[in-house]
Amino acid sequence: MPTMADVAKLANVALSTVSYAINGTRPISEETRQRIFAAMEELGYQPNALARGLASKRSRILALLFPAPERGLGITELEFVTAAADAAKENDYNLILWSSELKKIDELRELTQQGLVDGVVAMEVHLHDKRIEMLREADFPFSMIGRCAESDGIDYVDIDFDQVVREAVDYLKELGHTRIAFVNHSQAEYDAEYGPAVRAEAAFAAAVKDAGLPNLVRRCRAAPPAGYEAFGSLLSEDPSITALITMNERAIPGIMLGISEKGWSIPDDFSLVAIVSSARAAEMVMPALTTMEPPSAKMGRVGVELLIRKLESGDQDTAKILLPCRLVIRGSTGPCRRPPEGAHG
Amino acid sequence: MPTMADVAKLANVALSTVSYAINGTRPISEETRQRIFAAMEELGYQPNALARGLASKRSRILALLFPAPERGLGITELEFVTAAADAAKENDYNLILWSSELKKIDELRELTQQGLVDGVVAMEVHLHDKRIEMLREADFPFSMIGRCAESDGIDYVDIDFDQVVREAVDYLKELGHTRIAFVNHSQAEYDAEYGPAVRAEAAFAAAVKDAGLPNLVRRCRAAPPAGYEAFGSLLSEDPSITALITMNERAIPGIMLGISEKGWSIPDDFSLVAIVSSARAAEMVMPALTTMEPPSAKMGRVGVELLIRKLESGDQDTAKILLPCRLVIRGSTGPCRRPPEGAHG
DNA sequence: GCGCATCGTCGAAGCGCTTCTATTAAATAC
DNA sequence: GTATTTAATAGAAGCGCTTCGACGATGCGC
Numbered sequence: 001m002p003t004m005a006d007v008a009k010l011a012n013v014a015l016s017t018v019s020y021a022i023n024g025t026r027p028i029s030e031e032t033r034q035r036i037f038a039a040m041e042e043l044g045y046q047p048n049a050l051a052r053g054l055a056s057k058r059s060r061i062l063a064l065l066f067p068a069p070e071r072g073l074g075i076t077e078l079e080f081v082t083a084a085a086d087a088a089k090e091n092d093y094n095l096i097l098w099s100s101e102l103k104k105i106d107e108l109r110e111l112t113q114q115g116l117v118d119g120v121v122a123m124e125v126h127l128h129d130k131r132i133e134m135l136r137e138a139d140f141p142f143s144m145i146g147r148c149a150e151s152d153g154i155d156y157v158d159i160d161f162d163q164v165v166r167e168a169v170d171y172l173k174e175l176g177h178t179r180i181a182f183v184n185h186s187q188a189e190y191d192a193e194y195g196p197a198v199r200a201e202a203a204f205a206a207a208v209k210d211a212g213l214p215n216l217v218r219r220c221r222a223a224p225p226a227g228y229e230a231f232g233s234l235l236s237e238d239p240s241i242t243a244l245i246t247m248n249e250r251a252i253p254g255i256m257l258g259i260s261e262k263g264w265s266i267p268d269d270f271s272l273v274a275i276v277s278s279a280r281a282a283e284m285v286m287p288a289l290t291t292m293e294p295p296s297a298k299m300g301r302v303g304v305e306l307l308i309r310k311l312e313s314g315d316q317d318t319a320k321i322l323l324p325c326r327l328v329i330r331g332s333t334g335p336c337r338r339p340p341e342g343a344h345g
Numbered sequence: 346m347p348t349m350a351d352v353a354k355l356a357n358v359a360l361s362t363v364s365y366a367i368n369g370t371r372p373i374s375e376e377t378r379q380r381i382f383a384a385m386e387e388l389g390y391q392p393n394a395l396a397r398g399l400a401s402k403r404s405r406i407l408a409l410l411f412p413a414p415e416r417g418l419g420i421t422e423l424e425f426v427t428a429a430a431d432a433a434k435e436n437d438y439n440l441i442l443w444s445s446e447l448k449k450i451d452e453l454r455e456l457t458q459q460g461l462v463d464g465v466v467a468m469e470v471h472l473h474d475k476r477i478e479m480l481r482e483a484d485f486p487f488s489m490i491g492r493c494a495e496s497d498g499i500d501y502v503d504i505d506f507d508q509v510v511r512e513a514v515d516y517l518k519e520l521g522h523t524r525i526a527f528v529n530h531s532q533a534e535y536d537a538e539y540g541p542a543v544r545a546e547a548a549f550a551a552a553v554k555d556a557g558l559p560n561l562v563r564r565c566r567a568a569p570p571a572g573y574e575a576f577g578s579l580l581s582e583d584p585s586i587t588a589l590i591t592m593n594e595r596a597i598p599g600i601m602l603g604i605s606e607k608g609w610s611i612p613d614d615f616s617l618v619a620i621v622s623s624a625r626a627a628e629m630v631m632p633a634l635t636t637m638e639p640p641s642a643k644m645g646r647v648g649v650e651l652l653i654r655k656l657e658s659g660d661q662d663t664a665k666i667l668l669p670c671r672l673v674i675r676g677s678t679g680p681c682r683r684p685p686e687g688a689h690g
Numbered sequence: 691g692c693g694c695a696t697c698g699t700c701g702a703a704g705c706g707c708t709t710c711t712a713t714t715a716a717a718t719a720c
Numbered sequence: 721g722t723a724t725t726t727a728a729t730a731g732a733a734g735c736g737c738t739t740c741g742a743c744g745a746t747g748c749g750c
Contacts, residue, residue, distance in 0.1 A: 001458065003706055014730045019708060026709095027727060046458035050404060051706035054395040054735050061441075068427060072625070078423040082413060085442040094461065096406075097430040097440050113346065113391040115736090116439065224628055253628055260631075280417065283569055283598055284629040286605075348736055359700045364738060371739095372697060396736035399705050460706090 002043040011039035022047065062088055062307060063096045063111070063120040065131060070188060071222035074249060075278040076296045080123060080145055083300030091308050093118075105130045112140045119311050121145060121303045125156075127193035143307040145299050146195045153318050155306040157299050159276060160322035161196065164292045165203035165245070167327055168273045172243045173211055176336035177271060180208065181216040181234045183227065183246035183255065190219055196276065200247050216241060220251045227251025231258035242336050243271040249281050256285065267334030274332075276325060287331025295323045347388040356384035367392065407433055407652060408441045408456070408465040410476060415533060416567040419594060420623040421641045425468060425490055428645030436653050438463075450475045457485045464656050466490060466648045470501075472538035488652040490644050491540045498663050500651040502644050504621060505667035506541065509637045510548035510590070512672055513618045517588045518556055521681035522616060525553065526561040526579045528572065528591035528600065535564050541621065545592050561586060565596045572596025576603035587681050588616040594626050601630065612679030619677075621670060632676025640668045 008015040013032060020026040021036040028036075039045075053059035064084050066077070081097070088095040096117060100108050108131055112120070118141065122131055125146035135142045136154070144156035165182075172180050182204040184190065185197040201217060208215050216238055218230040230251065234241055235258075244255060252274060256266065264270045266287055274282055275292040282289035306319055353360040358377060365371040366381040373381075384390075398404035409429050411422070426442070433440040441462060445453050453476055457465070463486065467476055470491035480487045481499070489501035510527075517525050527549040529535065530542040546562060553560050561583055563575040575596065579586055580603075589600060597619065601611065609615045611632055619627055620637040627634035651664055 001460070005706080015707085016709080016731075017729055020729085023708080026729085029728060032728080044458075046455055046460075048399075048706050049459040049461040050395050050399040051460075051735090052708075054393075054399050054737085055706075055708040057708090057735075059395060066427075073423055073427065074625075075420070075423075078418055078420075078426075081423075081426065081442070082411075082418065082444055085444045089444065095442050097409075097426070097442060099427055099430045099434065110391055113389075114394040115346070115391075115396075116394040224633075250625070250628070253631060253633070256631060280419070280595070281629060283595070284626060286598055286601060286630070288569075288598070350736080360737085361701075361739075362699060365699085368738080371699085374698060377698080393736050396705090397738075399707085400736075400738040402705075402738090 001048075002045045004045075004047070006043055007036065007039045007045050010043065011036045057115075058118055058311075059116060060092060061094045061096055061117045062304065063098045063117040064123065065098050065100050065108070065120050066123040067100055069124060069194070071185060071248075071250070075280045076276065076294055077123070079278070079296035080300035080303070083297035084121060084304045087301040087304040088308075091305070093304075093308065095304070100131065103130070105134045109134055109138065112138060119143070119307045121307055123303075125195050127195060127198055141307065141311055143303055143310065145303040147320075148195070149193075151320065155310060155319045157302040157306060157319075157321040157323060159196070159294055159299070160324050161199040161203045162206070163322075164275050164325040165200055166207045167325075168245050168275055168292055169204070169207040169211060169213075171327060172245070172271060172273065172333070173213070175243075175271065175333065176339075177243035178213055178336070178339075179216070179238055179241040179243070180213060181218070181238075181241050181244045183230050183234075183244060183248050183251055184217060184219045185248055186221045186226075187219045188221075196247060200275070204245070214238065220246075220248050222248060222250040224251065224254035224257070227254025228258050229254070231255045235262070240338070242269070242338050243273070243333070245273045245275055247275050247277070249274065249277050252281075252285065252289070266332050268337060271333040271336070279328070282328070282330060285332075290330045290333040291328050292325035293328050294325050299323060346393075347390045349390070349392070351388055352381065352384045352390050355388065356381045402460075403463055403656075404461060405437060406439045406441055406462045407649065408443045408462040409468065410443050410445050410453070410465050411468040412445055414469060414539070416530060416593075416595070420625045421621065421639055422468070424623070424641035425645035425648070428642035429466060429649045432646040432649040433653075436650070438649075438653065440649070445476065448475070450479045454479055454483065457483060464488070464652045466652055468648075470540050472540060472543055486652065486656055488648055488655065490648040492665075493540070494538075496665065500655060500664045502647040502651060502664075502666040502668060504541070504639055504644070505669050506544040506548045507551070508667075509620050509670045510545055511552045512670075513590050513620055513637055514549070514552040514556060514558075516672060517590070517616060517618065517678070518558070520588075520616065520678065521684075522588035523558055523681070523684075524561070524583055524586040524588070525558060526563070526583075526586050526589045528575050528579075528589060528593050528596055529562060529564045530593055531566045531571075532564045533566075541592060545620070549590070559583065565591075565593050567593060567595040569596065569599035569602070572599025573603045574599070576600045580607070585683070587614070587683050588618070588678075590618045590620055592620050592622070594619065594622050597626075597630065597634070611677050613682060616678040616681070624673070627673070627675060630677075635675045635678040636673050637670035638673050639670050644668060 008018045021028045085095045120142045122144045125144050127149040129148050132148050147156040147158045189197045220226045220230040259270045274289045276294045277291045282291045353363045366373045430440045465487045467489045470489050472494040474493050492501040492503045534542045565571045565575040604615045619634045621639045622636045627636045
């Protein structure tokens with residue numbers, strides 16, 4: 001493997017000159033530059049990333065922090081990862097995967113102290129997230145996909161849960177639904193203050209309140225039987241429910257089973273909206289689900305770009321980006337045909 | 346950030362002695378070791394990964410090569426990635442994601458020449474894969490999740506497609522099905538010689554031949570409408586088909602639509618088996634799909650472990666590991682109730 | 691009790707870069 | 721025309737580690 005010294009010798013310049021030519025750190029005459037690049041070409045030279053990182057104190061490596069949650073990672077999360085990797089590559093960075101457990105902050109701290117990565121992107125952020133606290137205290141560069149409770153001074157990109165839930169509720173209301181239920185992630189996720197679980201539920205409460213509708217909510221493990229149970233429990237609280245919004249993809253089959261056992265069909269008797277849900281999952285069921293589709297790839301990409309921006313410009317002001325989900329109407333929603341008891345119609 | 350020199354000074358030993366203590370490269374007296382570790386503790390010392398890598402010529406960084414296929418990555422692939430990251434971490438390695446396009450081999454070559462990674466794990470391998478050829482020619486350490494046509498001397502872990510397909514066919518045959526169709530990945534994937542597409546189809550041909558059954562096959566894009574079409578086309582070739590095996594997850598909703606439009610219900614009139622398909626997807630549809638479930642996490646893990654073994658032992662013999670899929674019977678399969686025309690019964 | 695291996699440690703030479711300071715030649719100022 | 725920049729390059733000092741060769745101090749055989 002040729003080194004910079006080899007290039008310098010062949011091009012008949014000093015080693016430092018080669019470095020300047022490569023990095024553009026100092027002006028180099030056109031003629032010299034040509035000679036240097038020709039020599040690099042001839043030798044098939046590639047700068048050594050480790051040496052470069054050691055000398056410059058910038059490895060151009062980023063880490064993506066993704067804990068494996070109880071609920072399991074889905075297509076949405078996969079898209080964060082691939083988009084993040086792409087964005088990193090486009091900016092000449094490498095992306096390392098750190099599958100950090102939420103509890104093992106010491107492990108994370110050690111990793112950040114090894115000088116391997118210039119900064120980290122945190123995924124699956126909780127409202128009070130030890131990882132975030134640690135990074136902040138250590139003054140280690142990072143950005144978030146998601147956000148915590150106290151996000152002052154931290155760059156993040158997150159889903160605008162208020163918009164998402166409100167748009168879903170409004171859409172169903174326009175279809176005539178007035179008894180709309182919400183099936184959240186699990187109680188455990190809620191207790192752990194997983195951002196989406198807390199924010200979406202709060203947003204739902206606000207949205208139905210503003211719309212003058214009842215707040216019908218269940219938390220539910222990520223499994224069909226749990227969805228079935230949650231649906232039954234909702235119906236026993238209010239049998240006139242005609243529509244349901246959920247963020248809990250894996251509960252959906254159970255919910256649909258409950259609906260069909262009632263003798264109802266989708267969308268004629270019951271409407272279903274999956275929020276923050278990928279087309280992949282939505283198209284697996286019949287009828288295909290109307291969704292509020294998250295900009296997953298964009299989030300992964302922006303998460304990385306925010307971090308790089310902070311790394312490269314001394315620029316201290318923080319970017320807080322909330323992205324909307326897009327309503328994609330498929331076959332699981334339709335006009336309300338069962339007006340609530342006591343209503344006229 | 347404290348350096349090794351700081352530790353050495355505090356422990357009153359030479360810098361090299363600290364290094365030996367940390368790496369166990371040379372014997373160190375128990376007393377000295379204690380003093381050194383105490384000093385490290387006191388200073389909160391963490392070795393610098395870049396410096397260590399530069400000096401030792403081993404970065405302890407691996408790269409996972411995952412091209413984004415036309416068909417889109419699924420849960421199975423996500424599990425490769427997370428399991429690979431976990432396995433790497435357990436062995437004190439870091440895992441970088443390289444979302445390499447299959448064509449850009451030069452890009453890959455450059456990456457391998459930067460000295461950043463010690464080896465790579467290739468995913469989504471094709472029978473004649475340029476990436477593999479390049480790695481082999483460059484004598485760069487690697488392992489495969491999947492395998493190419495000529496795998497001599499290369500470590501890999503792959504699914505045993507013969508076992509998978511044969512077990513699925515046998516299972517259906519035992520249920521009395523004698524007209525079994527196979528829906529493969531797309532023609533494009535087949536033409537690109539994507540390993541699973543080629544191997545599963547060949548395995549199906551062999552299995553039905555041995556069983557004395559007709560070879561009913563369609564290639565099909567990864568989308569419900571394509572699945573619908575493929576199903577229709579299969580039925581017009583042989584209307585007495587009563588069971589179908591597919592590896593094409595995303596075509597399934599279309600296939601199921603076709604079945605229900607025929608007035609058939611699953612599993613009473615028609616059986617469906619999804620091979621190399623995750624529980625996640627299988628449980629999204631109703632009835633839940635009987636699957637041949639891939640050992641995704643194990644594959645990701647073993648892919649990494651094979652590479653590490655090769656890296657750390659000079660050991661030259663290669664490991665070729667074929668893993669079976671596990672038959673998980675859910676609601677989409679049952680006894681054959683529509684015997685083929687011309688058959689007695 | 692002398693030679694010889696072994697143990698534990700040290701000092702120094704890199705690993706392949708970046709970057710600081712120095713140097714020379716040409717350009718500009720007045 | 722001399723002083724002063726500026727442009728272009730060179731040389732050298734690190735970055736924080738691993739590893740080689742050396743060396744004194746033990747332990748052992750016979």
